[in-house]
Amino acid sequence: MSAVIEIEGLRKTFHSLRNGRRVAVDGFDLLVEEGQIHGFLGPNGSGKTTTLRALLGLVRADSGRMSVLGEPSPELLPRVAGRVGAIVESPQFFGNFTGYRTLRLLARAGGVPVSRVDEALELVGLRDRGDERVKGYSLGMKQRLAVASALLKDPRLLILDEPANGLDPAGIREMRDLMRSLAASGVTVLVSSHILGEIQLICDHVTIISRGRRVAAGRVDEVLAGHDRHEFLVRVAEPERAVELLHAAELTAVVDSDALVVNGVTDSTVISRVLGEQGLWVGELTPLRPDLESVFLELTGAGEDPSVPRQVDHAAPLPGAEGDPIDLDVRGVDA
Numbered sequence: 001m002s003a004v005i006e007i008e009g010l011r012k013t014f015h016s017l018r019n020g021r022r023v024a025v026d027g028f029d030l031l032v033e034e035g036q037i038h039g040f041l042g043p044n045g046s047g048k049t050t051t052l053r054a055l056l057g058l059v060r061a062d063s064g065r066m067s068v069l070g071e072p073s074p075e076l077l078p079r080v081a082g083r084v085g086a087i088v089e090s091p092q093f094f095g096n097f098t099g100y101r102t103l104r105l106l107a108r109a110g111g112v113p114v115s116r117v118d119e120a121l122e123l124v125g126l127r128d129r130g131d132e133r134v135k136g137y138s139l140g141m142k143q144r145l146a147v148a149s150a151l152l153k154d155p156r157l158l159i160l161d162e163p164a165n166g167l168d169p170a171g172i173r174e175m176r177d178l179m180r181s182l183a184a185s186g187v188t189v190l191v192s193s194h195i196l197g198e199i200q201l202i203c204d205h206v207t208i209i210s211r212g213r214r215v216a217a218g219r220v221d222e223v224l225a226g227h228d229r230h231e232f233l234v235r236v237a238e239p240e241r242a243v244e245l246l247h248a249a250e251l252t253a254v255v256d257s258d259a260l261v262v263n264g265v266t267d268s269t270v271i272s273r274v275l276g277e278q279g280l281w282v283g284e285l286t287p288l289r290p291d292l293e294s295v296f297l298e299l300t301g302a303g304e305d306p307s308v309p310r311q312v313d314h315a316a317p318l319p320g321a322e323g324d325p326i327d328l329d330v331r332g333v334d335a
């Protein structure tokens with residue numbers, strides 16, 4: 001597996017008259033390898049966008065080492081820019097242009113053959129709607145148009161910052177399907193999000209950030225396994241008596257409404273044996289596995305930045321990031 005993105009010890013501090021000094025990214029590490037769909041997860045204000053902007057040379061890092069497709073970034077990013085598509089923050093387009101015209105302009109500006117426009121529209125499922133004006137597009141279609149703009153160059157790496165933002169469940173599903181098909185065609189995808197919606201269902205690897213620091217990273221199943229408390233939900237006729245029996249057998253158990261939860265058990269047959277020996281028959285024995293959402297909340301629960309609006313990132317565009325589609329060398333379509 002070769003590294004597509006490597007970040008080590010990234011640090012970025014913002015200084016402003018109003019807020020003083022603010023450490024946005026605080027010694028952060030990220031490793032994305034070829035072929036991954038890598039989820040970059042963290043609450044609003046945890047430093048995701050700043051990390052991506054620093055990686056792409058859109059903001060200057062204080063310190064840290066970064067590389068993209070093997071080239072030190074941002075210094076030698078131009079060498080690989082043709083193989084990287086990125087959309088950081090919500091893109092804006094001219095409402096009066098059609099999707100097709102928007103992409104054709106971007107293709108010309110980026111030195112990409114115009115023939116690529118049809119392919120990009122096809123890839124994002126907008127081929128039939130390319131002749132319509134962008135102002136008639138749904139938010140999901142605009143997001144897909146943004147992805148199409150990043151796909152013009154036929155990139156090997158696609159970086160999407162909060163692509164599910166503002167989308168309804170159907171739009172999120174479309175975005176998820178799109179990412180899955182891109183990954184199937186061999187594109188490495190790094191996708192950031194502050195909501196553990198359906199986008200995260202498709203990630204095979206995750207890096208979780210909280211207050212500018214990495215708090216978990218790795219394969220989704222490994223991250224989950226690391227937070228497995230070996231808990232089981234047990235249903236029996238007499239939960240209180242069952243708890244007593246389990247305590248007597250030195251197991252940790254609590255009554256939870258009409259059932260009980262036993263934890264720290266690696267072999268669940270112990271539970272049914274202890275209870276069965278005393279004539280209490282187990283009706284249900286279900287492992288309680290952690291899901292990504294509970295791990296995320298556990299790791300970042302106190303990590304939300306209260307000064308940053310919840311849910312909708314683009315409610316407060318950052319200075320200098322007013323939402324242009326940032327495609328490295330192809331940019332500048334603005335409303």
Ligand SMILES: Nc1ncnc2c1ncn2[C@@H]1O[C@H](COP(=O)(O)OP(=O)(O)O)[C@@H](O)[C@H]1O
Nearest residue numbers: 014024043044045046047048049050305318319
């Ligand atoms: N241009 C900026 N000037 C000052 N502070 C900023 C700027 N950009 C981001 N920040 C601050 O840095 C922190 C991380 O923000 P950001 O990277 O946008 O987080 P995320 O993308 O995870 O929501 C926040 O506290 C935010 O207010």
Ligand SMILES: [Mg+2]
Nearest residue numbers: 048049162313
């Ligand atoms: Mg952000």
